[in-house]
Amino acid sequence: MRAIDLYAGIGGWGLGLRLAGADLVASYERWKPAIDTHNGNLGGDIEPVDIRKLDLSSLPQDIDLVVGSPPCTEFSYANRGGSGNIAEGLKDLVKFFEVVDYLKPKFWAMENVPRVAEVLRHGFSTSDHALYRFRHFNPEIAIIDFSEFGTPQARRRCIATNIPLKYLLAYRERVDGRTLGDVISATSSNGNVIDPVWGVSIAAEKLTETEAEAPLNSEELRMNREAKEFHPVYNNMAFPDPMDEAARTVTATCTRVSRESIVIRDPNAREQFRRLTIRERASLQGFPITYQFYARSFSEKAKMIGNAIPPTFTYLLALVAQGQKAEDFHGFKAAAGDLALPAKPAPKTSPDGEGKTYPLSRSFRAAIPGLRFKSGMRFELANITSGKTAEWRMRFFFGPSKDIREIELLGEVTEEIQHNPLFSSVLNDFKGELTKIAQFLAGTTPTKLQLAWAHKVDGINPYEVVDRLGSLASDLHDRLTARLDADDLPTVGAYILSVASGSNPSARAVGQSKLERYALPILAGLVIGEWFNSLVWHCEQKAAA
Structure with a gap:
């Protein structure tokens, strides 16, 4: 199955497709650190491209599958309380469907934040909407929780596709659920590190991105606890995050003090609390422990991981697109033989440190x-x-x-x-x-x-x-x-x-x-x-x- 990946990011789509046996013919992305990570892990030499300006005639032909995750910023409720520029975000949705309409693949699939489900349904049924001309696609639109498909993270996303979702949903009974504790335990091993999802094994000294931030100080601890347990408006969250269930959503941006940050009790220092390492975030997103992240800073790596689609999910979707039934699925470990460390190691980046001083105008x-x-x-x-x-x-x-x-x-x-x-x-x-x-x-x-x-x-x-x-x-x-x-x-x-x-x-x-x-x-x-x-x-x- 010949496939292309629009808005490819760091390779969440590409890795899943390749592990499922699809031929990833081309990928398109504009952010250079994400491209470096995509190239470093999946090979190839893709260059930055503004997908909105992509010339349709330059696309490869005879494509069976088009996938992609258009930028979600303008649709996210985390962006100014849901007041993003919807018209701006629609430009990427329109471009995705233009590509699908031009190539006419057998299958296509788009992933985005849950709010996009409303946008798509409204657009396909409203005559003066920018999406109305693509109503003939008549896709299935569903909100999927990736934790039900092997990702150790409760991550709800909109999936719009013409791949029959009933066959995908059947996989839920065949995958093993993984928890935040599974990831923390696996990645902190001192011997051989065994991936909690994919089963691939590497020596502990070869595991990268394990540098941990300094533990939260008393002030940061208080602020994080208050934001989660006693927020004046939003529902309460557990603090620290529970180890015996899938993690909360890994976000692209968070600080040492934020409601969104996942905070754990440090297993190596029970009275201390810390945020996650880059490797722990990546494993929660379903990336194997062999995957490397070629970015210049901790925050860039956290951003690229938080924006990604879990390859655990894309792997299953690609299997469905190729006709594999759930009863023939033998677990993610069946693909472990195709996973290996890239020849080029990723650069080491220091985690964020605690704030020493703040502006005099610091609000309270x-x-x-x-x-x-x-x-x-x-x-x-x-x-x-x-x-x-x-x-x-x-x-x-x-x-x-x-x-x-x-x-x-x-x-x-x-x-x-x-x-x-x-x-x-x-x-x-x-x-x-x-x-x-x-x-x-x-x-x-x-x-x-x-x-x-x-x-x-x-x-x-x-x-x-x-x-x-x-x-x-x-x-x-x-x-x-x-x-x-x-x-x-x-x-x-x-x-x-x-x-x-x-x-x-x-x-x-x-x-x-x-x-x-x-x-x-x-x-x-x-x-x-x-x-x-x-x-x-x-x-x-x-x-x-």
Whole structure:
């Protein structure tokens, strides 16, 4: 079967096709590091080409299979919250289908992010859409999870193809699932390293891309944990990533502190946590341990791997295209004999290091422990920087994730409840606790707190302030709970709703049921937030200036 690969990347399509016995006649790609990796592993001498400008008449003839993964950036929800330039992304989809229409192969297949399934269905059925002229392809369009096809990673992608997917789906019962732990264990072997998917074996000293980053420091660890376990809007993630299941999606871009980064407990230092090596990322993407990555930096290698399509999946799809039935599949190890290290080793690249210092304008936002209620409702501490100064404020957000509102914590709530016999005695008894936190804050200033956050000086860290405020709110909540009985709680709920309604008390508050459910901790948060925001501590640097 003669095949060509459009938007070839580092060879995720090409490797799978070749291992399945297809003849990869030509590949097309524009990014030089990806091309170097493609050439270094699969041979050939492809040169960078702008596929959008590809002359159709220059394409090889008698092609049986056209495959490709057009750039997904403009369609990804990770790009500006899904606000990418769809019209720009469509240019690559159109070019792919132009090639298919011109060559008229027996089979074709396109891979992209799940959102493209909607784009294709809409385009093929809408007369004024750029894709409408290709509606005669009438493809099967499905969202496939590659972990069901032997990839040790839960990676959901759109597959559009005229290859009968029912034959592909039959392979799910024939492949062995692999986990994140399988990959970590295999690639950390000190003897012969056996690929967890393909079964190929090489000596440990010949395994490349095993350089590990420095473990996450305490600040990075806190930020990663908070982003995954306590994100104010998105669903919770496990932290660290579980070893007994397929990994989360390996992304093209991530930093030492990000919700997307896969973080593991280091098997060689159980009290430390780290991100993945390049080799671990590649194995999770289904690339064999023999594959080399010819790029100039750790970030370039991570990008090329994160953008790739797993060759585990393309291998199976190529088998289906060539008529092999699932019952005749004998595992990925059947192809291990065709895997070997390239003659040219890949350049060594140092992993990213931890940040030593940051700009003075480094932003900070953290939800207060005990006062984070999910779906966007939370109390948080945040900074506002200007030049060499910084202001720190507590804020309260509420309402559904698509309609977040804010209550400014200016002291009005505290002033009102001080005159309420239900709460006044509790607040009077609580003044001693407030004084302790004020004394703690006297050990810094707003500007010094910002300097510590930028790692310019040692001193009190903003997370220490967040934790103190959280403990303070928890203590106040407990005291209010002890003071009030069940008959008082509706009064608290009604009061919180009136605060949330603002200038229109007759209107139904946004997110009313949740405000009522958490009325008592919200009340405690309002008091602590207004107390913090009114502290003379905020004015000390202005007086000094």
